[in-house]
Amino acid sequence: MCISAWIWQAHPSYPFLLVLNRDEYHERPTMTAEWWGDGTQKILGGRDVQAGGTWLGCTRNGRLAFLTNVLEPDPFPDAKSRGALPVKFLECEKSPLEFAEEVAGEADKYNGFNLVLADLCSKTMVYVSNRPKGEPASIKLVPPGLHVLSNAGLDSPWHKALRLGKGFKELLYKYDAEEEIPARELVKQLMCDRVKAERDRLPNTGCDSDWEWNLSSIFVEVDTKRGRYGTRSTAVVAARPSGDVEFYEAYLEMGVWKDHTIRYQIESLHQ
Template identity: 65%
Template sequence: MCIAAWIWQSHPVYQLLLLLNRDEYHSRPTKPVEWWGEGEENILGGRDELAGGTWLGCTRDGRLAFLTNVREASPHPNAKSRGELPLRFLENKQSPLACATEIAKEADKYNGFNLVLTDLCSKSMVYISNRPKGEPVIQIVPPGLHVLSNAKLDAPWPKVQRLDKNFGEFLRRHGEGEIPLELMVQELMTNSDKADRALLPDTGCNPDWEYELSPIFVDIDTKLGRYGTRSIAAISVKQCGEVSFHERYIESCMWKEHLIQFGIEKVL
């Protein structure tokens, strides 16, 4: 289901600091974060080998996109794959707003999604969601700290409020200097505390399922196999254009991690 938190245009060192947990069945075939694609369309991100899309990716010319699902009781089994939505932005030259406007025209072909599109060079970030049905929401994301789970941007779910509070405190503790991505991942994205049942959102799903999905870091044994957080990504983009992409991920039942760095080709 995923959860993401980021600080945007509000730090003296970083234009963007982004954290994202990807929740999925552990058996779903997935490629870890790497460069893929050809020529100018080269993308850095993980890949869903089943449907071919991604949940988080960026490019050398400063385009970045990430996705979370909107939790709903009865998703349509024949809907288009949401993982193709970030690619629509990463593989073309449209602005975030123009791309979001195009996606909104066919938003009903997908199950519920939240999508954030960012052009780091033009310092523009746009959020789009296709829920509620028939009323796509497009919003310019203002500077500051934001958290996105499986409802609207900054919706006050317990896990969202917990991560927002913890991230804010983390940033205050570390002041205005550089921040190790591995430390952010460990301190902010591995919290497995479940929410008070009385505070859980009503999404139409089984209350027990809501309870199991209520931590920031999810780990559930189901009849279909292990489900939960199988990768944790942290991205920093310095004001000078230096990008660091750290991923901690499960492969062959073991946690691994790696770091990829590059420079944005355009001046920020």
């Protein structure tokens, strides 16, 4: 399902700083973050081997996209893969707003999604979602500040979103404005939180209440009839004013947690 939090154009050392947990069935084949793609711009991110898309990706020309699914009962079995949306954006030359408008025109072909599109060079970020069901897709410019996205709309006050937003804000205050925030510290302090919501504070999504409860923590781990489901990776993307970007990923491989870091420079930031 995924959950993410980020600060956007509101920190002197980080024009963009993102933390994101990816939740998925452990049996679903996945590639860890690396450079891939056939377009003019290679994509950096993990990859869903089954459908070919991604939940988080970025490029050397300053584009970035990530998504979460919307928690809802009875998803449409023949819907198009939501993971293709970030890939399509990263491979095209449309602005975030232009691409969001394109997605809105075909939003009914997908199950519920929240999609964030950003251009770090133009300092533009757009949020698009095809829920609530039956209503036109919503498109919003994301203002500067700290934002959280779980499995409802942007900045919805779900238990896990409130906890992550509060924790992120507190952690930022622990560091001086010019001080580097270690990616491992962000993961350890924020993204491993297993505290679930109280039963009477669960959202009313129409899903089974036990399922909602098991998904109500920031870090998810639950056994199902299909197998183990939960948090399989955590990513931190940190962009500096200089255009230096650090992509850190902690990931589960054969029951063992591993991590790695990939760094690159945004090519067109100062052109």
